[in-house]
Amino acid sequence: MISRRTLLRTAAATAVAAPAAGLIVNQAGAGTTGRRAKAGMPLTIVNKTGEYENxxxxxxxxxxxxxxxxxxxPEGELKPVxxxxxxxDGFTDYAIPLAGGGDTTIQLPHMSGRIYVALGDKLKIKAVEDGDGKAALAYPAGWVEGDPNHGVMHDCAEFTFKPEGMYCNTTMVDMFSVPLAIQLKGAKDxxxxxxxxxxxAKVFEAVKGAQGFDKLVIDDxxxxxxxxxxxxxxFAEDYFAPYIDEVWSTYEGKDLTVTTNAGKFTGKVSGGKLAFTGPGEVSFDKPSTKDVLFCDGTLAAPNDGVTGPVAAILGAGFxxxxxxxxxxQPTDDPGGFYQGDLTHHYAKAMHExxxxxxxxxxxxxxxxxxxSYIEDGAPQSITLTLTPF
Incomplete structure (x- = not known):
């Protein structure tokens, strides 16, 4: 799985070469069928918004x-950008329209990526050249007021589909707009x-009602x-500062233990750093609010089996x-998460x-x-439902 931590994090990603294996689009209700793909799995898009027609x-x-x-x-081919x-107009048109009625089924090939849905208008996705002069995409950034997609209702799900299985999730890491649900059938349902x-509506209300979070709600x-x-x-760039200070002060006086697959790490704050010993020596500078929210900066998690897992657990704890x-750490009782006035009210609202x-x-x-992540080693079909607003 290319995890949510790294999947398509940059606006301009890897460029292209030859087209990969083709896929077909079968729009249920429209009676259209494309070429049969050599390999793949049916992806069905279901519109239950109650607000938007197909x-x-x-x-x-x-x-x-x-x-x-x-x-x-739209013809069902997998092509390089x-x-x-x-x-x-300066933008690509990679839209796959839904069937005139009923569900829309797409034969999904092995790949990693995002399934974007746009409601009411098409997305404006620009093909650009990356630092190596190769073609790449500038992905939608609805949280940026100047982004060309700021005015378009849109959201996405993420996936990695390969011979070993399907790994997929819905995501609110960047924003929340369109309620989506994934059903994955295979060895399990x-x-x-x-x-x-x-x-x-309750998410919008909860975030708007949380002190310091109200400006994060962009109309409806x-x-x-x-x-x-x-x-x-x-949003205040020092929002988590009092809590970060509390954590640092707490572990100046006692040990913090973090258990990962590599074993148990024991840490303490000394010289301004939270330093751990155990299966390896790991230390962290005091994070900023931005580091906490992005789980990056001083809390960046390299894929090294040592620092990465400890950073992930600390990021979750913050x-x-x-x-x-x-x-x-880590703790496993969700009843104890997001307690107090100073907490991640956005994430709290999503989980509730x-x-x-x-x-x-x-x-x-x-x-x-x-x-909101599921996987299956023997997948047979996947359904992405735009659920009622």
Whole structure:
């Protein structure tokens, strides 16, 4: 799985070479069938918004085939992105329209990427050249007021599909707009991301009502994550400072233990650093609010099996505000998460909204298995449902 921590994090990603294996689009209700793909799995898009008709919903499948950045055409082919795909308005048109009625089924090939849904209007995705002169995509950034997609209702799910299995999740790490649910059938029948009845409105209300978070609600279009709110001047860059200070002060006087797959690490604050011994020596400078919210900077998690897992657990502890109260991490009781007035109210609202209590409210929400993520080693089909508003 290319995890949520690294999947398509940059606006301009890897460029292209030859087209990968083709895929087909079968639009249920429209009676159209394309070429049979050599390999793949059916992806069904279901519109249950109750607010938008099929004709005003557009799907985009973009990502990477393991070597090159690719996209899916309305005709059902997997093609490399190209700067020449930009039209007269300066943007590509990679939209896959939904069927005129009923569900829309797409034969999904092996790839990693995002499934974007846009409601009411098409997305403006620009093909650009990266630092190596290769074609890449500037992905939508709805949390940026100047982004061309700021006015478009849109959201996405993420996936990696390869011979070993399907790994997928809904995400609110950057923003929340369109309620989405994933059903994955294979060795098991699993669903994640589904919201409780009326929960979309409750998310907007909860975030707007939390002190310091109210500016993150952008009309009825979306709620943006507080990390992005800092960059937009909509969220205090020192919000978590009192809690960070509390954590640092707490572990100047006692040990903090963090247990990972590599073993148990024991840490203490000394000389301004939170330093651990155990299977390896790991230390962290005092993080900023931005570091906490993005689980990056001083809390960056390299894929090294030592520093990375410890950083992930610390990041989760900060975001869930469990770190100061529990000297043994990670904690696994969600009833103790997001307590007090100073906490991650955005992530809290996302978890309270879902039927299974799982959500990707921040990048390390998979710690302890609390993310809206599912996988299957023998997948047969996947369904992405735009659930009722």
């Amino acid at each position: 004709k005003s919903i557009y799907v985009y499948i973009v990502g990477n085939d393991g070597t090159n950045q690719v996209r899916v055409t 190209a700067v020449s795909d930009n039209g007269g 699993q669903t994640t991301g589904a919201l409780k009845d009326g929960a979309r 279009k979306r709620v943006i994550a507080p990390g992005h709110g800092i960059g937009a001047g909509l 975001n869930r505000t469990t770190l100061a109260a529990h000297a043994s 909204a879902t039927q299974d209590g799982k959500a990707y409210g921040f990048a390390f929400d998979d710690v302890g298995g609390f993310a």
